[in-house]
Amino acid sequence: MITFTELSALAVAVCLIVTILKYRAPGMTLNRMPLLVWEKLVLSFMVIFAMPAVMLVSTMLLMDRTANTHFFNPAEGGDVLLYQHLFWFFGHPDVYIIFLPGAAIISTLVATFSRRHIFGYPGIVVATIATGFLGFGVWVHHMFATGIPQLSESFFTAATLMIVIPTAYQFFCWIATLWNGKPQLRLPMLWVGGFFFVFMIGGLSGLMLASVPVDLQVHDTFFVVAHFHYVLIGGAMFPMFAGIYYWFPKVVGRMAHEALAKVHFWLFFIGFNLTFFTMHFLGLRGMPRRIYTYLPEMHWTGLNQIATAGAGFMTLGILVFLINLFWSIKRGTIAGPNPWGAGSLEWSVPSPPPPYNFVHIPTVDGREAIWDAPPNPVFVSGIRDEVREVLLTNSLDAEPEAKEEQPAPSVWPFLTAVVVSAVLIGSIFTLKAVSYGALPIAFSIIAWIWPKEHEVEERREHEKWRAA
Ligand SMILES: [Cu+2]
Structure with a gap:
């Protein structure tokens, strides 16, 4: 199933790359592309290089189990560590494949709610691409306890510390944007704030784990569990909820219930920190991962009870979130095309968008297409609108190249x-x-x-x- 899932991920990645490079609105040069689209481009390239490793390793494992090969069987000259290498060569880039969309959502929301263009746009693009490259050079930090040579330990420690730089750079750009703008604390920004706090802690424990002596001490303990929940829930789920509340009115045409959404946030935020912050201390007290019980003399009970209570809070939060979704789809206040006053093109069409998105293809004059539009916006002419015809543009400058008729809807x-x-x-x-x-x-x-x-x-x- 892993092989098949990644196969479909590869197909999606190719589809996204081609769409991004060939189907942009005229005027949307690479230099004006929304950061969300930049991130999709980098992420798709990462998928193309990372997924084959896990497809390969899952196929080898399947063959070891069904076809009597011995890739991972030391008794027959196979190598157990080969599995870890191939798995983490996919696994670590995948951490960034999960985090990059989160970062791009934060960039989008920070700009929208600060009412100004994102600070340091070229730098954020470079940081995103750098993350895409560096993400492939750190996988061995998952294997420090396997007895690898000291030189590789040092190399992968340095590489791991290096990848903090582009992420920290984005952090400072977000702060600068908020600093220079007029931030509006609308609902999705609550989650952006939560992201700053949670992801920062995850980044700091990541720096600790990157150093080999610390890593060896806390290897396979709850400290690691705490760390990756702070990075992944902080770097993916908090931005995801921010994004859901941000694009919800665009998708369903109605606003989410504000008070319920706040209850959701606080339940989830408090519950998350109760559960996972305590795990740092459990790990430092030596509690290993992947155990379901322990002796009372270990003195882990109190902290585990706090962690369990936190899980309850988070569950309640998700419940409130689901109630909010179902309530707001039916009864939320009507949103209108652009309830947040955002600058990207999706907010120029009605909410929810019609199936064809744009009857007339718009042209783009700046990084925030709506904010930077001239008084009399120009639309592409000469494209038939009774069939699904689109404009092909070139990859760099989005200059019109050809017209293309798209297939009609088909089952x-x-x-x-x-x-x-x-x-x-x-x-x-x-x-x-x-x-x-x-x-x-x-x-x-x-x-x-x-x-x-x-x-x-x-x-x-x-x-x-x-x-x-
Ligand atoms: Cu990693």
Whole structure:
């Protein structure tokens, strides 16, 4: 399943890269691309280089178990550490694949709610790309306890400390943006504040773990568990909630309930710190990971009870969040196209956006397309709007290159995905699934790409572009 999941991740990455490089609105040069899009680009390249390692290692493991190979069996000349190397060569870049979207959401929200362009835009782009590169050079810091040579220990300590620089750089840019702007403490900013606090602590314990002597002392203890929850929940879930409350009105057309959202935040924030801050102390007192019970003489009980209570708080918070979602989808106040006064293009269309997004393709004059728009905005002309026709632009400067007609909505891609998934899942249990499954897969792919007669006329009937 890991192999198959990563295969689909690779396909998505290729799709995102091509879309970002070829389908931007005219005027949106690389230098004006929203940071969220920059991050998607870097992240997609990271996926392309990181995922094959885990696909490879899971396939080797599968072969060790089913086909009598001995990749990881020392008795037959295999190497256990090879598994760790290949896994972490994917695993550590993946930490940044998880964190980069979080950082980009924070950049977007900080700029929107400070009412000014992000401070240090070129630097943040460079920092994002640098993170993408450096993220591949630190995987051995997960293996300090395996007895690797001292030279590699020093090298990977240095590399790990180095990756703090681009992240810290982004932190200072966010602070500078807030400092120079007129920050509005709207709802999503609560989560941005929570992110600053939580991720900062995760970064500091990360610096401690990067040093080999400290790492060896707390290896496989709850200190490590505390650290990666501070980085991953802090770096991904806090920005994720910020993003959900920020884009919720765009997606459903209604605002989320403010008071309920605050209750959600405080329950989750307090619960998170109760659970995971205590784990630092448990780890320093020697409590190992992955145990479910221990003797009372270890004196770990009190802290564990606090951690358990915190988990309860977080669960309550998530419950309030879900209630809020269901309530607000039906009864929230109507949002309008741009409730936050944001500057990026998605806020220029109605909420929720129509299926075709833009009837007329806009042009872009600055990094925040709406804020920087001239008094009389220019739209792309010469593109048919009764069919799904888009403009292809060049990668660097988004200058128009060609027109391209996109396929009309079709159920076949979805059916192909369902059939392929069924066959891949079936292949775990019996190899026959592959031979029998090849037929329906071939059929659905052929149906998908089968040339359709009178395609344009058909589409005119099915899609009511103009009416909307
Ligand atoms: Cu790591």
